[in-house]
Amino acid sequence: xxxxxxxxxxxDILAAAARIAPYAHVTPVLQSSSLNALSGADLYFKxxxxxxxxxxxxxxxxNAVWNLSPQDALNGVVTHSxxxxxxxxxxxxxxxxxPAYIVVPEGANPAKLKAIEQAGGKITFCGNTMKDRDDTAxxxxxxxxxxxxxxxxxxxxxxxxGTAALECLQQSPTLDAMIAPVGGGGLISGxxxxxxxxxxxxxxxxxxxAGAADAYESLKANRRIADIVSETICDGxxxxxxxxxLHIMQAHELExxxxxxxxxxxxxxxxxxxxKILVEPSCATxxxxxxxxxxxxxGKKIGLIITGGNVxxxxxxx
Amino acid sequence: xxxxxxxxxxxDILAAAARIAPYAHVTPVLQSSSLNALSGADLYFKxxxxxxxxxxxxxxxxNAVWNLSPQDALNGVVTHSxxxxxxxxxxxxxxxxxPAYIVVPEGANPAKLKAIEQAGGKITFCGNTMKDRDDTAxxxxxxxxxxxxxxxxxxxxxxxxGTAALECLQQSPTLDAMIAPVGGGGLISGxxxxxxxxxxxxxxxxxxxAGAADAYESLKANRRIADIVSETICDGxxxxxxxxxLHIMQAHELExxxxxxxxxxxxxxxxxxxxKILVEPSCATxxxxxxxxxxxxxGKKIGLIITGGNVxxxxxxx
Numbered sequence: 177x178x179x180x181x182x183x184x185x186x187x188d189i190l191a192a193a194a195r196i197a198p199y200a201h202v203t204p205v206l207q208s209s210s211l212n213a214l215s216g217a218d219l220y221f222k223x224x225x226x227x228x229x230x231x232x233x234x235x236x237x238x239n240a241v242w243n244l245s246p247q248d249a250l251n252g253v254v255t256h257s258x259x260x261x262x263x264x265x266x267x268x269x270x271x272x273x274x275p276a277y278i279v280v281p282e283g284a285n286p287a288k289l290k291a292i293e294q295a296g297g298k299i300t301f302c303g304n305t306m307k308d309r310d311d312t313a314x315x316x317x318x319x320x321x322x323x324x325x326x327x328x329x330x331x332x333x334x335x336x337x338g339t340a341a342l343e344c345l346q347q348s349p350t351l352d353a354m355i356a357p358v359g360g361g362g363l364i365s366g367x368x369x370x371x372x373x374x375x376x377x378x379x380x381x382x383x384x385x386a387g388a389a390d391a392y393e394s395l396k397a398n399r400r401i402a403d404i405v406s407e408t409i410c411d412g413x414x415x416x417x418x419x420x421x422l423h424i425m426q427a428h429e430l431e432x433x434x435x436x437x438x439x440x441x442x443x444x445x446x447x448x449x450x451x452k453i454l455v456e457p458s459c460a461t462x463x464x465x466x467x468x469x470x471x472x473x474x475g476k477k478i479g480l481i482i483t484g485g486n487v488x489x490x491x492x493x494x
Numbered sequence: 495x496x497x498x499x500x501x502x503x504x505x506d507i508l509a510a511a512a513r514i515a516p517y518a519h520v521t522p523v524l525q526s527s528s529l530n531a532l533s534g535a536d537l538y539f540k541x542x543x544x545x546x547x548x549x550x551x552x553x554x555x556x557n558a559v560w561n562l563s564p565q566d567a568l569n570g571v572v573t574h575s576x577x578x579x580x581x582x583x584x585x586x587x588x589x590x591x592x593p594a595y596i597v598v599p600e601g602a603n604p605a606k607l608k609a610i611e612q613a614g615g616k617i618t619f620c621g622n623t624m625k626d627r628d629d630t631a632x633x634x635x636x637x638x639x640x641x642x643x644x645x646x647x648x649x650x651x652x653x654x655x656g657t658a659a660l661e662c663l664q665q666s667p668t669l670d671a672m673i674a675p676v677g678g679g680g681l682i683s684g685x686x687x688x689x690x691x692x693x694x695x696x697x698x699x700x701x702x703x704a705g706a707a708d709a710y711e712s713l714k715a716n717r718r719i720a721d722i723v724s725e726t727i728c729d730g731x732x733x734x735x736x737x738x739x740l741h742i743m744q745a746h747e748l749e750x751x752x753x754x755x756x757x758x759x760x761x762x763x764x765x766x767x768x769x770k771i772l773v774e775p776s777c778a779t780x781x782x783x784x785x786x787x788x789x790x791x792x793g794k795k796i797g798l799i800i801t802g803g804n805v806x807x808x809x810x811x812x
């Protein structure tokens with residue numbers, strides 16, 4: 177199967193939206209007159225921090241789980257994730273009443289472990305390299321017969337993540353642009369496909385931490401650069417961009433803005449104070465990018481995908 | 495004019511709702527399956543932290559401002575408030591394009607001062623006693639001809655605050671009970687009148703910090719106890735209950751639960767983590783009261799009025 181076969185089409189995103197509708201929340205789009213004044217643009221915050229399990233990740237996980245054939249679903253699903261995808265997949269599996277095996281590196285955040293356990297996920301610890309994670313997940317897959325659901329390269333995950341942008345465009349149809357964070361690339365690639373299918377005049381931009389700018393560098397170099405050591409407060413955006421995800425970004429000629437952690441922290445605080453919602457640092461990259469590139473967006477209607485709200489309140493960055 | 499003349503009736507609350515509709519937000523009612531599981535009840539959080547100026551106080555201030563005759567409105571409004579009422583009144587006055595004079599004690603929180611200034615309020619500093627506040631406000635009233643809008647005893651303020659419960663019952667019609675925080679008593683008295691008029695089978699409860707339980711003690715003693723020195727983290731609930739407000743509580747046989755600051759802080763953290771919204775400590779008293787009196791509410795549908803979201807992120811209580 178060539179790479180083209182693994183890229184979801186707009187129709188797959190429409191199908192994903194219908195498939196996850198019984199389980200996922202329709203999240204609100206919030207506005208703030210003071211943030212509009214501050215940015216000079218008309219901002220529409222698509223609040224996936226209110227999504228089940230606290231992040232957009234539930235969309236992709238849920239789509240992948242419910243697109244399995246009954247036979248494939250029988251033995252459950254497996255993934256490796258120290259973050260939101262693990263809890264999302266566990267919760268999605270629970271909606272179908274199948275097991276979810278979540279491989280988690282030793283020393284992972286206890287709050288995230290608790291979220292996975294509360295959703296009924298079966299945790300297996302592993303070492304801290306990508307090889308440890310892959311090997312452990314593969315071993316569980318072979319032992320249990322569970323299906324591997326990769327956090328951002330799986331076709332159904334990408335299609336599911338695209339439903340956030342689709343829903344945002346249904347709620348706010350006349351957006352000039354949409355900005356989404358870039359980590360492994362599941363969300364941004366789903367967003368690119370959804371927006372291209374739904375709103376031809378809406379342009380998509382990516383926001384990536386300067387300390388984990390592998391997608392930005394990969395686009396610039398026109399080849400996947402996978403050896404960047406991430407150094408950023410945005411724990412949801414440290415993953416290395418996937419091959420398939422980079423391919424989609426290239427095909428759509430994505431422009432990525434990089435932002436410093438300091439700007440991201442300021443933007444996160446603005447979102448907390450003005451919108452009165454809890455969001456993770458990763459989310460705030462989109463507002464930081466918008467503020468930094470104010471002249472590009474002035475007077476326009478901009479959708480900002482707020483990815484999640486799973487914050488550790490004991491270690492806030494101020 | 496006797497005290498009865500200053501008590502708003504249900505019709506005044508309906509009128510207030512119509513009067514403020516062009517200016518105030520209809521705030522959402524949020525639910526959380528994990529908080530439902532934790533409490534054993536079906537919880538409906540009426541999220542006034544999303545109200546304009548960040549708190550329900552805008553409802554009462556807006557109603558008072560727009561119920562002034564054109565002649566009375568001419569010289570603006572004046573109040574004393576170190577908290578949300580000051581910013582709310584300034585913003586309400588701005589919607590009618592009249593001046594707002596806000597008397598603030600020296601040493602007030604800079605964030606609150608900034609909110610008052612941003613809303614166009616004219617700040618006058620005063621000393622820290624109630625007499626200082628009253629005298630300064632009275633002097634401004636005499637000099638400017640502005641109308642005094644008291645934070646919680648003014649009839650139009652009480653009627654305006656009652657629109658939060660009214661709106662909540664329109665959004666969630668079959669509530670068995672509603673819990674609101676008790677400070678000076680503007681919100682709880684408006685809530686009692688709104689609920690009595692709209693939903694005969696819904697019972698109202700109050701939640702008050704144990705360290706500022708003057709309303710609780712006043713109801714017990716059957717007379718207003720005004721000399722309690724407040725000691726609580728709930729900065730919105732330190733005010734002494736008003737005569738008129740106590741009168742309304744007595745007439746409706748209100749039951750008040752007192753809660754410790756420790757329980758309030760835990761409940762506040764639960765709201766932040768599970769609902770992903772920013773709320774002030776004062777709001778969390780209602781969830782703390784519900785959890786502490788779990789057996790009273792199990793299996794029931796309970797509305798909880800979340801009063802505001804103006805939090806100082808630099809001094810969180812954990």
